[in-house]
Amino acid sequence: MTRVALILALLAAPVHAQDAGEQARAAARAIEEAAASLESADRSRDRVAALTRTVRAYEDGLAAMRVGLRAATIRETALSRELQARESEIAQLLGVLGAVGDKAGPRSLAHPQGPRGTVRAGLLLASVTPALEARAADLRADLAEVTELRTLQQQAADHLASGLSGVQQARTALSQAIADRTGLPRRFTDDPVRTAILISATETLDDFADGLSQLTQGQPTAPEEPADLENLRPLPMPVRGTVLRQPGEADAAGVRRPGLVIATQPAALVTAPAAATVRYAGPLLDYGLVVILEPRADLLFVLAGLDAAYVEAGQVLPAGGPVGLMGGSVAADGVSPSGEGGGAPGSETLYMEVREGDEPVDPRRWFATDKG
Known part of the structure; x- marks a missing residue:
């Protein structure tokens, strides 16, 4: 490649100026703030309530950290590959810059075509030199960014491990605080015998939801409906995660259900989207551990697939109150094969169904989702 062609190629190369590590830095600050809130929760x-906010703060910080770490890793890899691929051109650029900066005597500037050729060469050199120097400055910036990103990756990994440890500590403290809690309002008293009979006679979620009213005949159930419940829509999702399947989409087995399937990180906290009475909490059919919330009469939020429930049937939860935890575990080094330490969308799945009256409705009528 001639020097002119080399110069044109280098000047045409794209230059990336974005700071790929800013998300990771912001996430590190969020994790540090969550740690401070954990200390003050006692x-x-x-x-x-304080520990619930702390767990959610940790989860938000960890989610941002995973995104920031992934972005920094991708950026560092791309820069390293680009620099490696252009290694020979960079060497030639350095040679050109060395020649331009040579302080040799007048003979080194003499042109074979005489004074006129020398003038033309000088004008060309004068026009190209600033661009070469600018490209060299970009190269130095790229090299510095690679170094910075590699340092950032190590720092982010340390923050990630610290955050994972902190959120586990917060979850443990939350579980203990719930066990010690007294005085949570109740709307009705659960009858385990009648519940067991209903479950044994139930073949579908529809049947069970329809039969719930039989368990509490003569007892008030739904909390007093907030005047602004309709105005609160869209409600916050009950768990941090990513929607995997929309209502009516078939799963791997071809099964279609009217609710949302949400991928979550291991041990993610599930909370009440609105103030609601717990109509049911326990295993159900093939849905795993199920919690059914009733924020108002004839409106049910079905949350299925939990690993642990913090609630009992009859209790009234405030908006944002803890409902339970998803399953999964995190490795001691902060990197879980099931995804919490990495950039995966999540290994656990929560199924959420919304029922109005006797029929399931599209949850997107009530909840803000990241798809659809």
Whole structure:
């Protein structure tokens, strides 16, 4: 490649100026703030509410950290490959810059075509030199960014491990605070015998939902309906995650269900989207552990696939109150094969169905989702 062609090729190369590590830095600050809130939670009058906010803060920080770490890794890999691929051209560029900066005597600037050729060569050199120097500056910036990103990756990994440890500690503290909690309002008293009979006679979620009213005949169930429940829509999702399947989409076995399937990280916290009465909490059919919330009469939120439930039938939860935890575990080094330490969307799945009256409805009528 001639020097002119080399110069044109280098000047045409794209230059990336974005800071791929800013997300990771912001996430590190969020994790540090969550750690501070964990320390202050013990002094809170309502430890359950304080620890719930702390767990969610950790989960938000960890989610952002995974995204930031992945972006930094992709950027560093792309820069390293680009620099490696252009290694020979970079060497030639350095040679050109060395020649331009040579302080040799007048003979080195003499042109074979005489004074006129020398003038033309000088004008060309004068026009190209600033561009070469600018490209060299970009090269130095890329090299510095690679170094910075590699340092950032190590720092992010340390913050990720610290955050994973902190969120586990917060979840443990939350579980203990819930176990110690007293005085949670109740709308009705659960009858385990009648519940067991209903479950044994149930073949579908529809049948079970329809039969719930039989369990509490003569007892008030739904909390007093907030005047602004309709105005609160869209409600926050009950768990941090990514929608895997929309209502009516078939799964791998060809089964279609009217609710959302949400991928979550291991041990993610599930919370009540609105103030609601717990109509049921326990295993059900092939749905695993199920919690059914009733925010108002004739409206049910079905949450299925939990690993642990913090609630009992009859209790009234405030908006944002802890419902339970998803399954899965995190490795001691902060990198889980099931995904919490990495950039995967999540290994656990929560199924959420919304029922109005006797029929399931599209959950997107009530909830803000990241798809659809």
